[in-house]
Amino acid sequence: MPLDDLARTAYGEDHEAFRQTVRRFMAEEIAPHAAQWAEAGIVPKDIWPRAGALGLLCPTVPEEYGGLGLDFGYNAIVDEESAYTGGATTGFSLHSDIVADYIVHYGSDEQKREWLPKLVSGEAITAIAMTEPGTGSDLQAMRTTARKDGNHYVINGSKTYITNGQNADLVLVCAKTDTDVQPAWKGVSIILVEASRDGFTRGRNLDKIGMDEADTSELFFEDVRVPITNCLGEEGQGFVYLMSQLPQERLSIAVSAQASAQKAFDLTVAFTRERKAFGKPVIDFQNTRFVLADLKTRLQVGWAHLDWCLNRHNAGELTPEEGAAAKLWHTELQWETMDKCLQLHGGAGYMNEYPIARMWRAARVTRIFGGTNEIMKELIGRKL
Incomplete structure (x- = not known):
């Protein structure tokens, strides 16, 4: 899988071992059912305890409250693998990356002991x-x-x-x-x-x-x-808390956006190698190669920037403006990648039976939720 080929600076050996657990779960428990869940419009609740049993939910929650007490890199790995698989577990990132942290940082000891173990195990789902x-x-x-x-x-x-x-x-x-x-x-x-x-x-x-x-x-x-x-x-103090936690939420969105953009690129490289036009593979046309070369370059830059953000966040140094910039840049890259990759699929790209069509539709919202990208520019601009 191309995610394995990336030279990452945000992760160590323990992170990558965890990634293999996440990847197996996505391949065995998520991917075979994704189409059925998309038709139903909901992921069944019984998948959550299975994820919790493997440590995929809320890995940053302290051990005293039932968690693993790990760094945010473990959350990011779940986000990456989920997005690369197809994003069927989007609700996991909301639960683990956003809600759990509010309770960890601001909850009373009673609230933490009541809810955090349930969040970690998947017994309780949050919004x-x-x-x-x-x-x-x-x-x-x-x-x-x-x-x-x-x-x-x-x-x-x-x-x-x-x-x-x-x-x-x-x-x-x-x-x-x-x-x-x-x-x-x-x-x-x-x-x-x-x-x-x-x-x-x-x-x-x-x-x-x-x-x-x-x-x-x-x-x-x-x-x-x-x-x-x-x-x-x-x-x-709710608004203060919201502003304090938004950098992590926006970094989480950036992580998923980057991974889904990478998946779109990888799918498109494979598609253009197989699909022929005028007697030769589509990838042999200069325009195809130039579009893909440009996207590969941008993705390479994106992964380096994402690791920079993750390292700063784990060190407690990622600022609200940097979180906003990450959300802005990576979701714009995601949309550009999706749109160009769909174009290279030709008419097939407009058919929902092809993954690129579903990914293109799903990508549109990332420039809206977590604060619109216009708001991200405003937040960054205020600190100039």
């Missing part, structure tokens, strides 16, 4: 509910509220485009606990909401143009009562 209808990347404009009533919060509002929305057992809900304070971000808190709570309902599993197997949903909260102890960290 984070930030985006609302009409707000998009503007998190300060959220309307979901959590009003205090004695020793409880009463939550009202709705969220949309929520990954793992149908499967989630625990949702980290971003809500305004103070609707009067200015600036508005000071009133945002993150609250743990169990899916079993009265008043919590799931809307439809949204019909997307790509990532067909991911359960992306609407969530509704109507007088949902949760104890005040379900607040994650300090009340009113």
Whole structure:
């Protein structure tokens, strides 16, 4: 597999041994069922405990809470192998790279002991509910509220485009606990909401143009009562926490984007070697070779940059602007690669029976979620 041919600086021998475990799992447990799950629009919940048993979920969680206490490189390997296989386990990265870290960094000891072992084992699946209808990347404009009533919060509002929305057992809900304070971000808190709570309902599993197997949903909260102890960290600090954790989320997106771009390239090299036009393989045409040569060069640069980001992140040095830049650059590279590779497939590239068509559709959203690439440019530009 071409991922083995890459000279990586972010990984050691233990990482690569772990990669072989991840790869076997993807080949045996994921790839044979991906088409079925895409048709169903959801990955079955029973795959999560099987991943957990092999240490594929939340490997950075400290050992005292049931995890392996490893560095983020292990998460990145799961992301790479999943994306290279086809991305059917996109929900794993949301669960492991994003939600778990919020609980590790800001959760009370009680919250950590209650939830982290379940996240690691796959017993509980998580989601984070930030985006609302009409707000998009503007998190300060959220309307979901959590009003205090004695020793409880009463939550009202709705969220949309929520990954793992149908499967989630625990949702980290971003809500305004103070609707009067200015600036508005000071009133945002993150609250743990169990899916079993009265008043919590799931809307439809949204019909997307790509990532067909991911359960992306609407969530509704109507007088949902949760104890005040379900607040994650300090009340009113939710926006600060979100901004602090976004570099890792955006690095996670960059990792998956890079790996899926590599897969598209590898598929296209193989396709153009086999497909003939005017009596010779398509790869023998100068235009084909030049397009692929350019993409190979960009991918080579991309892997070097990604390893630089991973090394900085593991050292605690990756800045929010660098995380935004990684998300921006690698998702743009992904889209350029997908589009050019689909073009080299000709008419076959437009057929869903070919992997490149499904990958092209799935790639479109990466320049939107995790903050649009326009927002990434704004964040980078503010620090110039």
